[in-house]
Amino acid sequence: MAGEKETAEAIVSDLQKKITEAFDVFDHENNQTVDVREIGTIIRSLGCCPTEGELHDMLAEVEEEEPTGYIRFEKFLPMMTKVLLERRYRPIPEDVLLRAFEVLDESKKGYLTKDELVKYMSEEGEPFTQEETEEMISAAVDPDRNVVLYKDYISAMIIED
Structure with missing residues (x-):
């Protein structure tokens, strides 16, 4: 004991x-x-x-x-x-995040454009603030192609327990 x-x-x-x-x-x-x-x-x-x-x-x-x-x-x-x-507010698991991005990526191209991301962040669910949107864009958008390669983004964001 x-x-x-x-x-x-x-x-x-x-x-x-x-x-x-x-x-x-x-x-x-x-x-x-x-x-x-x-x-x-x-x-x-x-x-x-x-x-x-x-x-x-x-x-x-x-x-x-x-x-x-x-x-x-x-x-x-x-x-x-x-x-x-109490392990509250745990991050969403990687596979769930991936499915969410795949749902948004209707034409299954493997990425979202910057404009699509901004639209989803400001119009769907609980809207993100301007600051949150800018932070996410700077972290997620590939500057050369101006798209979110979401599989790479998710891999980079996962916090290992």
Whole structure:
């Protein structure tokens, strides 16, 4: 029984070390706070992919009563530890992503044009913000051909567990 407890403590300790390292990258003043706008990036760097709505809920959980524009480490750490322990907001598996791109690629050409991608991102489902769209385009679009070779893009985006 003692072995199981140590393992659980080791897992939590390891997660908290990762969270601390990710938070510290954005703690520019070294004062245990980060700009609230950086939280999504920190959370994603830890392998979580919440929707904008889920991210908003996470922020509500760690924000001060009087929002300051900053998130304190002491509030972020327990919330993020719980999220990682519960394995919430996991990335979508590669085969599911591939099927989604294949559905959008109606003529089965193996790529989407930049214009098609922008159209799907702004008109379908939960629309992406301008910033999210630009980030995705800069990461996904092959600059020489101006298309998304989605099999290559998916392979590059997969985070190994």
